[in-house]
Amino acid sequence: MLAWLKRCLLTRQKQKLKKPAFDFIFTKSVPGSYVSFDCETTGLDPKKDRIISLSAIKIQKNQILTSQSLNVLIKQDDLIAPDSIVVHHIRNVDIVEKESSSVRLLTEKQALKEFLAFIKGSTLVGYYLEFDVAMVNQIIKPWLGVKLPNRQIEVSALYYDHIVRLTKRSGQPGFQQPNIDLTFDQILHTLKLPNLGQHDAFSDALMTALVFVKLQQDSL
Amino acid sequence: MALEQQAEFLQQIPPFGLIDVSALRQAALSMDVIYLPTGVSVPLLASVSADNQQAEYKTPTFLYFVIKGVIAEESQGLVVGRYSIRGYFGERNVIQMQSAAARLKPKGMAHADSVFRVLEEAILYRMPGAVFLELFQENEAFQEYFNANIVDKLNAMHHAVQTTTSTEVMMDTVCSAPIQPLVIVSDSETLQSAIQKMVEHKTDACVVAPHGAISMGNQSRGGQADEVGYGIITSTDILKLIADEQTGLLLQDLASSGVANGPLLTVHEFDYLFNALLKMTRFQVDRLIVRSDTDLVGFLNLKDLMSLFANQSGLALLKVEQAQSVDDLHIVAQQIDQLVENLNRKGIKTHYIAKLVNELHRKMIHKLVELLLPEALQSEVCLMVMGSEGRAEQVVRTDQDNALMFSNELSKKAQEQLMIFSDSFTQAMIEIGFPTCPGKIMLSNAMWRQSVSQFSEKVRHWFDHPTRENFMYIAILCDAEVVYGHSEWLFAVKRTLQQRMADNPIFLRHFAKAVIQFETPVSFFGGLRTENNSGLESIDLKKGGIFPIVHGVRCYALEYKIEPTNTHWRIKALIDLGLFEESFGIELGETLNFLNTLRLESMLKQINQLDSGVVNFSEVTGDVRVVPNNYIDVSGLSHLQQDLLKQSLNVVEAFKRRVTKHFKLHEML
Numbered sequence: 001m002l003a004w005l006k007r008c009l010l011t012r013q014k015q016k017l018k019k020p021a022f023d024f025i026f027t028k029s030v031p032g033s034y035v036s037f038d039c040e041t042t043g044l045d046p047k048k049d050r051i052i053s054l055s056a057i058k059i060q061k062n063q064i065l066t067s068q069s070l071n072v073l074i075k076q077d078d079l080i081a082p083d084s085i086v087v088h089h090i091r092n093v094d095i096v097e098k099e100s101s102s103v104r105l106l107t108e109k110q111a112l113k114e115f116l117a118f119i120k121g122s123t124l125v126g127y128y129l130e131f132d133v134a135m136v137n138q139i140i141k142p143w144l145g146v147k148l149p150n151r152q153i154e155v156s157a158l159y160y161d162h163i164v165r166l167t168k169r170s171g172q173p174g175f176q177q178p179n180i181d182l183t184f185d186q187i188l189h190t191l192k193l194p195n196l197g198q199h200d201a202f203s204d205a206l207m208t209a210l211v212f213v214k215l216q217q218d219s220l
Numbered sequence: 221m222a223l224e225q226q227a228e229f230l231q232q233i234p235p236f237g238l239i240d241v242s243a244l245r246q247a248a249l250s251m252d253v254i255y256l257p258t259g260v261s262v263p264l265l266a267s268v269s270a271d272n273q274q275a276e277y278k279t280p281t282f283l284y285f286v287i288k289g290v291i292a293e294e295s296q297g298l299v300v301g302r303y304s305i306r307g308y309f310g311e312r313n314v315i316q317m318q319s320a321a322a323r324l325k326p327k328g329m330a331h332a333d334s335v336f337r338v339l340e341e342a343i344l345y346r347m348p349g350a351v352f353l354e355l356f357q358e359n360e361a362f363q364e365y366f367n368a369n370i371v372d373k374l375n376a377m378h379h380a381v382q383t384t385t386s387t388e389v390m391m392d393t394v395c396s397a398p399i400q401p402l403v404i405v406s407d408s409e410t411l412q413s414a415i416q417k418m419v420e421h422k423t424d425a426c427v428v429a430p431h432g433a434i435s436m437g438n439q440s441r442g443g444q445a446d447e448v449g450y451g452i453i454t455s456t457d458i459l460k461l462i463a464d465e466q467t468g469l470l471l472q473d474l475a476s477s478g479v480a481n482g483p484l485l486t487v488h489e490f491d492y493l494f495n496a497l498l499k500m501t502r503f504q505v506d507r508l509i510v511r512s513d514t515d516l517v518g519f520l521n522l523k524d525l526m527s528l529f530a531n532q533s534g535l536a537l538l539k540v541e542q543a544q545s546v547d548d549l550h551i552v553a554q555q556i557d558q559l560v561e562n563l564n565r566k567g568i569k570t571h572y573i574a575k576l577v578n579e580l581h582r583k584m585i586h587k588l589v590e591l592l593l594p595e596a597l598q599s600e601v602c603l604m605v606m607g608s609e610g611r612a613e614q615v616v617r618t619d620q621d622n623a624l625m626f627s628n629e630l631s632k633k634a635q636e637q638l639m640i641f642s643d644s645f646t647q648a649m650i651e652i653g654f655p656t657c658p659g660k661i662m663l664s665n666a667m668w669r670q671s672v673s674q675f676s677e678k679v680r681h682w683f684d685h686p687t688r689e690n691f692m693y694i695a696i697l698c699d700a701e702v703v704y705g706h707s708e709w710l711f712a713v714k715r716t717l718q719q720r721m722a723d724n725p726i727f728l729r730h731f732a733k734a735v736i737q738f739e740t741p742v743s744f745f746g747g748l749r750t751e752n753n754s755g756l757e758s759i760d761l762k763k764g765g766i767f768p769i770v771h772g773v774r775c776y777a778l779e780y781k782i783e784p785t786n787t788h789w790r791i792k793a794l795i796d797l798g799l800f801e802e803s804f805g806i807e808l809g810e811t812l813n814f815l816n817t818l819r820l821e822s823m824l825k826q827i828n829q830l831d832s833g834v835v836n837f838s839e840v841t842g843d844v845r846v847v848p849n850n851y852i853d854v855s856g857l858s859h860l861q862q863d864l865l866k867q868s869l870n871v872v873e874a875f876k877r878r879v880t881k882h883f884k885l886h887e888m889l
Contacts, residue, residue, distance in 0.1 A: 064253040102249055194288050196225060206253065213255045
């Protein structure tokens, strides 16, 4: 019943797709295939802010395929606001392609096109993924007529369940909700994962992937 | 972009730093990140998927770098290696596979004898074997690193340590120190004119040359520096002269006044400052004459040298001479410990550190005898250090092996005095920080305090009763050196020993058996064989590597009547005699150096733990010092160190085989 409903929804979505060339985004998801992704933006409002850089890394079971990652910088029409530069450290001068780096500079549409081709039907993994997905949807909705149809996994939610499970297992009485710190640094710390220090799209996607892989192992 | 972090990560791992940045970046981009929970094994071979089967020559292996966690390498159920942060493994398989493929053997033939198991959940970078091979094939220096022999690797390591830390003044050359101008006067001149010249050149010493040796003024003097007839006058000599009211000598010519002292003590301008310091300590002088290949160049003053060393700890140790009491010497001993730690941290080879430290220890012992021995007896004795101290190989004071011989004519009463002296000597040594010898090989033990003839008798007795214990005594005595008194007595005793050895050739073969008495902790496949000591995987370096080398070399030295006691000098002598090929001798020496360095580091760590209270103090009873042991914790070693340790132990193995063959030990068992 649920499966049928889902199929109906998907079919309706597909009908809304303006460009048949992007049909592949509805590829059936491959089990065990995930993509961790993260973007840096000019601000926190998906309605008016833009994506500056985007990284996506494939995950296969316990392997984080950084060698096949997608790393793009996006050309900006406007200058980046000073207060957001403080957060992500990407200055206007940094939006150039460097020979030394595998990061490519693309237009917004080109970047998104590559992104969609990269993720295909994979399940998306992220930290506060909702925001990153909203940033993407904001571009593709008017353009392709649809939003990202991919299944999404929120690592902070996985982490929350993990802690709750641990608390239960340790046999603490009562139904009292544990007070769980969901900041990224805290998650890394609790899971004893290395903090790569630098906060950019690639590092964040990589660390998110590590959190995901470790928590998956845990749930086995 | 953090992608660059991967390249930076690689760059910090030797020898990957040898690769040029752009190639390294490319290689870094090929890496994936793998997470592995505790207990699983790391897959070295990629599962070749169906559509990939065509690509026969693509090497399906991986190289791993540890980002976090611990991996153990196991071979036949034994842990043979450990890898933690920045460690890497799998390279051997990749290289093996490659060479197997080159020989057109089926891929499966390359044997993978090791299993890599996750000891502590791990995050790894994984690099495709093909990428590594490309680096390997395109960069010669990089390739050489993996093929290099142990001597090169060790030198590279010492070099790396020395270049990364601040330069060590001790290892600078003499000519980099402030050198006072040289004043040379002829012995036909008067003392007064010599003093005038010293004042003129603002120096406090001058060299006196025999008449006629100076041809064209001060500077152009050829010939050998230590020539007979040369002497030195210092301001101290002049002060003494005035104090003694011998001012009449001022106007006499220098040849007849006898004010000048000879022979000249010189140091080459390209020698290490540390050797200059040693020479000053040994001869108790405040200045040396610096010479070049052909000329005398100037004076090196102790106080200038000291000012160079000023902010380096432990230099007050030159105060041994000024020590007035056992307490003073105790302070000096602590400064020596500090110095050892500093020198080691600076990457100075342990051999040099040992040389310096033992020189100072002997100085201290000499001073101690002066402080404690009644003056009447001072010309009646010979005090020697033996074992590792005799070989000048003891860096951390782990025990004391010493003995005293006295003249055959000594009265009963004097012998009693000697006994009192010996007891207080041993006690003072313990106070200073030389722990008691577990075998009681110390002056306070009457067995090691005998007249010269009794001692020789003793040696003969050892030979006639070759027990395990007596073998040990002979070994200890072989390494003896005199610190105080009649060195000719020890020389005579050693002659007896050599004679007995030559009369009875089978003895040496029994003696040499101890070389192969302990198994080398290295497995058939070249991995480390560790013991499990309360959860730590450890190796006894002394039994496993140091003792076999030291004793084996000692046996050769006995056979060929080689005088020096230090193992490195003995090896050098064996090379000179043509008994060891030069490459083998150097390799053996460097191996010993490396093992000693590892042991030194481990001991320093143990001492620090003791000092900081990490080690349970209940073990420390009374004033008995807890002596650091000879074990090293293998998991605490870096990848490079583990690698070198394995190679070192293989050298030990090869040496044992050589000893076995030379002394025909297999026939003895």
